[in-house]
Amino acid sequence: DQQVKQNSPSLSVQEGRISILNCDYTNSMFDYFLWYKKYPAEGPTFLISISSIKDKNEDGRFTVFLNKSAKHLSLHIVPSQPGDSAVYFCAASGYGGSQGNLIFGKGTKLSVKP
Amino acid sequence: ETGVTQTPRHLVMGMTNKKSLKCEQHLGHNAMYWYKQSAKKPLELMFVYSLEERVENNSVPSRFSPECPNSSHLFLHLHTLQPEDSALYLCASSQQTRANTEAFFGQGTRLTVV
Numbered sequence: 001d002q003q004v005k006q007n008s009p010s011l012s013v014q015e016g017r018i019s020i021l022n023c024d025y026t027n028s029m030f031d032y033f034l035w036y037k038k039y040p041a042e043g044p045t046f047l048i049s050i051s052s053i054k055d056k057n058e059d060g061r062f063t064v065f066l067n068k069s070a071k072h073l074s075l076h077i078v079p080s081q082p083g084d085s086a087v088y089f090c091a092a093s094g095y096g097g098s099q100g101n102l103i104f105g106k107g108t109k110l111s112v113k114p
Numbered sequence: 115e116t117g118v119t120q121t122p123r124h125l126v127m128g129m130t131n132k133k134s135l136k137c138e139q140h141l142g143h144n145a146m147y148w149y150k151q152s153a154k155k156p157l158e159l160m161f162v163y164s165l166e167e168r169v170e171n172n173s174v175p176s177r178f179s180p181e182c183p184n185s186s187h188l189f190l191h192l193h194t195l196q197p198e199d200s201a202l203y204l205c206a207s208s209q210q211t212r213a214n215t216e217a218f219f220g221q222g223t224r225l226t227v228v
Contacts, residue, residue, distance in 0.1 A: 002156065034216055043118070043204055043219035044157070089157065101147070102217055104157040 003027045004092050006105035013112050019077040021108050023090030026071065030092040034102065035064060035075045038087045047088075048075070080112045117141065120205050120220035127195065128228055135190040135223045137205030145210045146188040147217060148180060151202040163188060164210055195227045 005024045013019045021035075031052040036044035050057040050064045050073065057064050063076045077084055087109045091102040118139045127133050139146060148160040160174045163182040177199075179191040188205055202224050206217040 004156070036219075041221070043120075043206075043221045046216045046218065049216055091157075101159055101162055102157075103159070104149075106154070106156045 001026070002105070003030075004090055004103050004105040006088075006090055006108050008108050009106070010109040010111070013080045013110065015082055015112055015114050016079045019075075019080045019084065019110055019112065021075040021077075021088050021090075021110065023073050023075075023105055024071060025073075025092050027092070027094065027103075028071070029094040030103075032093045033064070033066060033073050034091045034093075035062075036089040036091060036104075037084075038089060038107070044089055077110075080110075082112050082114050085110055085112045118205055118207055118218050118220035120203075120223050122223060123221065124224045124226075126226045126228060127192065129195060129197070131195075132191070132193040134192065135203055135205075135225075137188040137190075137220055139186055139188075139205075139207035139218070141207055141209075141218060143207035143209045143218070144185055145208050146182060146185075147206040147208070148178075148188065148190050149204040149206060149219075151204060151222070153201075157204065161190075192225075195225075197227050200226045 003026050034049040035047040037047045038044040048059050048062045048064050050066050055066050066073045087107040089107045090105040093102050121136045145164045149157045151157045161180040162169050166182050181189040202222045204222045205220040208217040
């Protein structure tokens with residue numbers, strides 16, 4: 001049973017508009033959430049994270065929102081750029097259990113059209 | 115060199131072969147990981163080494179054998195693999211802290227078992 005779910009395998013957005021990528025999790029022990037970005041033929045690269053004590057973290061064009069009661073997080077990219085086209089993975093980890101070990105979702109492929 | 119480096123980038127091996135994947139991190143981290151990414155599946159954690167000691171083995175078949183000789187190097191020894199083991203194998207490293215952890219990934223080894 002998947003503990004981290006990204007239900008949209010793909011998303012297409014126009015350049016300049018907002019991209020919203022969603023992620024749901026089931027394990028209430030998760031206390032740290034991350035987003036990774038992956039280009040073809042490369043490993044995932046860390047993008048942004050959020051601790052469970054916060055509900056929002058912003059870094060430039062990227063903002064992650066966390067709704068603990070709904071066990072849901074989202075990544076907002078605004079404005080979207082063609083270079084943002086990649087696969088985005090949501091990941092979670094829990095301090096109490098496998099500290100530092102990440103549980104990943106299946107990823108969402110974002111395409112930003114010029 | 116910086117970051118996490120994996121060799122080889124591509125590997126084709128027969129089911130009776132023995133080969134090894136190598137990972138090296140130059141980030142001064144104290145934990146290293148092997149992940150497997152199969153088509154249409156989430157990244158799956160295989161092994162975790164913390165301070166050169168294996169702390170997790172996620173029910174990985176014995177035909178995969180990890181080795182961590184020091185904090186900077188991690189190997190994955192492969193023998194008598196099956197075609198279904200064909201996947202992208204990713205190495206990652208992190209600095210484990212009490213609060214949270216982000217992992218830095220290598221570019222991966224694309225393994226094909228024939």
